[in-house]
Amino acid sequence: MSEIAGAAQPAQPAQPAQPAQPAQPAQPSAPRRASRCDPAVVRRLRTAVHGPVLVRDADDDAALQLEAAAWNLATTHRPTVVVGATCAADVVAAVRFARAEGLAVAVQGTGHGASSPFCDGVLVTTRRMAEVTVDAERRTARVGAGAVWRDVVAAAAPHGLAPLSGSASGVGVAGFTLGGGIGLLSRKHGFAADHVRSLDVVTADARLRHVDARTEPDLFWALRGGKGSFGVVTALELDLVELPELTAGAIVYAGEHAATVLHTWREWCGSLTDDTSTSVALLRLPDAPMVPEQLRGVLTLHVRVAHLGAQAEADRLLEPLRSCAPSLVDDVVARPYTDADAVHRDPVDPSPSWELGAGLTALDRDAVDALLAVAGPTARLPLVVVELRLMGGAMGREPERPNAVAGRDTAFSLMTIGPGVPALRDAVPAAARAVHEALSPWRSRTTLTNWLGHLDDREAVCASWTFDQQARLRATKTLVDPWDVFSHGHSVLPSVSAADLADTELLGEPDRLGAPTAVGARYWDVHQARWARRRQR
Known part of the structure; x- marks a missing residue:
C-alpha cells in the first residue's frame, strides 16, 4: 500500500498534465462495493492527498455527508470514502487507492446532474479545482474540473470573449461539457464539447494523461460526449468565441393560450437562422412566495429567445410571437452575455x-397536439417543467474535431422535470413517462447524454448513441477501463470484461491497454461486425 503515498507529489492545477508512469492494477476483476476500509489504509491515503479524506461511519461522517451533497437534493450519495481533490495529484492518489482496494470511483463537481446515488465506493469531489486562465490571444480558457460557468464567463468577458456555456451559470463546466453541452450560442457554434482542445484525465490505471487529437485520438474522441465513463477529468482547454451582441429574454403567456402559442412557436422555428436559439416550457410553478404572483400555482408558457444581433432586428423577428396572444411578461431585450x-x-x-x-426528429402539428393532450391546460400532472428546445444549426453538423456527442440527429429536445420528493416518488416518473410516450412517434434514435436524467439502465444509456458510436465508445472503454472502475451514472459498458482480457495477458500492462493497440483494433472490429448484424435484423 506504500504506492498510495508515492502519488502525493504536489501538482500545479493550472499547468498541463505531464505524462506519468501507469500504476500497476491490483486485481483483474470488477470493482466491488465495500462500506468500510482498513483505517491504516485510509491513513496512508490521507498522507497522499492535499484535500480532505472523509470516511463513512467514522467521526467525520457528518463532514462526509456535507462534502458528498449534490445540488440535486433528491440524490443522497453514501460513499465509503470521499476525497476532496485540490489538484490532479489528489485524484491520482484517490484512484490508486480505489484500485488497490478494489472499489468503484465516481466524481462530482456541483452535483447538478446527480441522478442516482453513489454508494460503497470512492467519491472524488472536484469543486476545489476551480482555476480559470484565459489566453485572449489564442482565444482559449484552461479550466479546472471544479469551475462553474460563471467563473469562465466572468474571466472571458473583459477580453471580449465568451465560452459555450449553458442556461445556468452555476452548473459545472466539466460535467456539462463531457455530456455535450447546450446553451444560448449552440445553434451558432455547436455543442460545448465541440470546442474542447485538450483534457487532463486520470484513468482507471491511476495514470494522469494529457489528451488531445494528436496524443490519444480515441480517448480524446470518447471523452467529449462520452460523459464520465473513462476517468476523472481534472482540467480542460476550451475554445472561446467573440462576445456576441445579444438580445435575449423570455415571453410568458397564460396557460389558456397554450395551443395558439405552441403552434405559432412551432411554425416560427422553421424560419430561424443559426443566429437564433429558442425553447418553450410549460411551467407549473408552485404557489409559493418566491414565485411571481401571476405565475403561482397555474400553468404558464415561457418562450425563451436568444438572438445574436441588435434589438431592432430581434423585435422584427419576434413579431409573430408577440402578436399571437397577450403576454404576462416580455423581457426580451439587449443584454450582456454575463x-x-x-x-x-x-x-x-x-x-x-x-x-x-x-x-425528437420533428415537431409537426400532430406532435404539438399530442403534447397538449398530456401536458396542456386540461392535464393534471405533478411536473414543474415540460420543455421543448430547438436543436439543429451547428449542433447538427460534424465539428472540426469529431467527437462522441449524441443527439446530432435531433430536431428538438424534450425535457420533463418534477419534484424529487418522497410524496411524489411514483407520480412524477409516471407523468414524465406518459409525456414521453405521447411523443414517442417523433422520438429520435439518439438522445443528448445530459438529457438522460434518471435513466440509469446502462444498456439503455448506451442506446442513446448511434450504433457506430456505441461500438467505438465501448472499445475505448475496454482499452482504458476494462475493470469498469468508472461505472456510476451515464457510463458505457466495456466491450470485453477485465476477466476476459486477462486471457490476452495484457491486463497487467496498463501502458499497453492505455494506447491504441492490436487489442483495441480487434474489439473495434468485433463490435463493427456485431452492430452490422443488428442493423440487418
Whole structure:
C-alpha cells in the first residue's frame, strides 16, 4: 500500500498534465462495493492527498455527508470514502487507492446532474479545482474540473470573449461539457464539447494523461460526449468565441393560450437562422412566495429567445410571437452575455428534482397536439417543467474535431422535470413517462447524454448513441477501463470484461491497454461486425 503515498507529489492545477508512469492494477476483476476500509489504509491515503479524506461511519461522517451533497437534493450519495481533490495529484492518489482496494470511483463537481446515488465506493469531489486562465490571444480558457460557468464567463468577458456555456451559470463546466453541452450560442457554434482542445484525465490505471487529437485520438474522441465513463477529468482547454451582441429574454403567456402559442412557436422555428436559439416550457410553478404572483400555482408558457444581433432586428423577428396572444411578461431585450441567466431563470439554490429527456426528429402539428393532450391546460400532472428546445444549426453538423456527442440527429429536445420528493416518488416518473410516450412517434434514435436524467439502465444509456458510436465508445472503454472502475451514472459498458482480457495477458500492462493497440483494433472490429448484424435484423 506504500504506492498510495508515492502519488502525493504536489501538482500545479493550472499547468498541463505531464505524462506519468501507469500504476500497476491490483486485481483483474470488477470493482466491488465495500462500506468500510482498513483505517491504516485510509491513513496512508490521507498522507497522499492535499484535500480532505472523509470516511463513512467514522467521526467525520457528518463532514462526509456535507462534502458528498449534490445540488440535486433528491440524490443522497453514501460513499465509503470521499476525497476532496485540490489538484490532479489528489485524484491520482484517490484512484490508486480505489484500485488497490478494489472499489468503484465516481466524481462530482456541483452535483447538478446527480441522478442516482453513489454508494460503497470512492467519491472524488472536484469543486476545489476551480482555476480559470484565459489566453485572449489564442482565444482559449484552461479550466479546472471544479469551475462553474460563471467563473469562465466572468474571466472571458473583459477580453471580449465568451465560452459555450449553458442556461445556468452555476452548473459545472466539466460535467456539462463531457455530456455535450447546450446553451444560448449552440445553434451558432455547436455543442460545448465541440470546442474542447485538450483534457487532463486520470484513468482507471491511476495514470494522469494529457489528451488531445494528436496524443490519444480515441480517448480524446470518447471523452467529449462520452460523459464520465473513462476517468476523472481534472482540467480542460476550451475554445472561446467573440462576445456576441445579444438580445435575449423570455415571453410568458397564460396557460389558456397554450395551443395558439405552441403552434405559432412551432411554425416560427422553421424560419430561424443559426443566429437564433429558442425553447418553450410549460411551467407549473408552485404557489409559493418566491414565485411571481401571476405565475403561482397555474400553468404558464415561457418562450425563451436568444438572438445574436441588435434589438431592432430581434423585435422584427419576434413579431409573430408577440402578436399571437397577450403576454404576462416580455423581457426580451439587449443584454450582456454575463446576464445570460436571465433568459431561462433556472433555480439557483439546490432543490430535489426527477428528470427525463429525449430527442425528437420533428415537431409537426400532430406532435404539438399530442403534447397538449398530456401536458396542456386540461392535464393534471405533478411536473414543474415540460420543455421543448430547438436543436439543429451547428449542433447538427460534424465539428472540426469529431467527437462522441449524441443527439446530432435531433430536431428538438424534450425535457420533463418534477419534484424529487418522497410524496411524489411514483407520480412524477409516471407523468414524465406518459409525456414521453405521447411523443414517442417523433422520438429520435439518439438522445443528448445530459438529457438522460434518471435513466440509469446502462444498456439503455448506451442506446442513446448511434450504433457506430456505441461500438467505438465501448472499445475505448475496454482499452482504458476494462475493470469498469468508472461505472456510476451515464457510463458505457466495456466491450470485453477485465476477466476476459486477462486471457490476452495484457491486463497487467496498463501502458499497453492505455494506447491504441492490436487489442483495441480487434474489439473495434468485433463490435463493427456485431452492430452490422443488428442493423440487418
